[in-house]
Amino acid sequence: MVERRPVLTFVSHLILVLGVAIVVFPVFVALVGSTQTAQQITSSHPLSLVPGSNFLESYRLALFGGKTFSGSTIAPVAPMLWVSFVSAMTIALGKIAISLLSAFAIVYFRFPLRSLVFWMIFVTLMLPVEVRIGPTYQVVADLRMLNTYAGLTVPLIASATATFLFRQFFLTVPDELVEAARMDGAGPMRFFRDVLLPLSRTSIAALFVIQFIYGWNQYLWPLLVTTSEDMYPVVLGIKRAIFGEVYVEWNVVMATAILAMIPPGLVVVLMQKQFVKGLVDTEK
Incomplete structure (x- = not known):
């Protein structure tokens, strides 16, 4: 009491x-x-x-x-708001899509050096954009991606944090679901689409809020790769x-x-329930 x-x-x-x-x-x-x-x-x-x-x-x-x-x-x-919106949406959705597929492959597929691959992804947490900004800028410049949406977003899309979170969640999914899907004739991608994605909705919502704000607030990277006012966030x-x-x-x-x-305020307000649920659900 x-x-x-x-x-x-x-x-x-x-x-x-x-x-x-x-x-x-x-x-x-x-x-x-x-x-x-x-x-x-x-x-x-x-x-x-x-x-x-x-x-x-x-x-x-x-x-x-x-x-x-x-x-x-x-x-x-107004054009800057549009650039920021497109960049933030691309970064958020790209991070979630790549992280979902990466975690799915690491958890449900057996291949050589699987653990090493995961830890190589996880180690990139110690190498944020600010640390590797020189070579990253050189690659973007060589690919002629300066002053483009691709240059603003592609180097920021990969996320070791999101991959780790989805991996931890996928490990909690009962093996019985995998066996039931296999008995029903579902292939890997159908199991991913019909079982894992619906179960991951709250986690996806929470990560979307975090990654959208992360993409919206980017300053240093756009400062380097944009020289045209048309591409200023x-x-x-x-x-x-x-x-x-x-x-x-x-x-x-x-x-x-x-x-x-x-x-970003509207994103937080509109997705507040899903965001909180994605962070506090006991099964996560």
């Missing part, structure tokens, strides 16, 4: 509220700043926390670009808006930051 203690309950709730406030406050400041003009932001110290009347103009400039009152030229963020758009002009339009920068947070 769990004993209820009002003091501990109050303290725990207070800590949670403070934690939420710490996380949400910068987002609130950015949202308020995006409704004001650049002059209001730079002239008031500290920044006013009262929403302004420049909401539509700030987000119009952020999405579609144009000239500001100060003469600065704003690059449109939105994270580079924020950096360009801050350092690209002598006079920084902070209202547009904050509007761009808010726009950049919306897609």
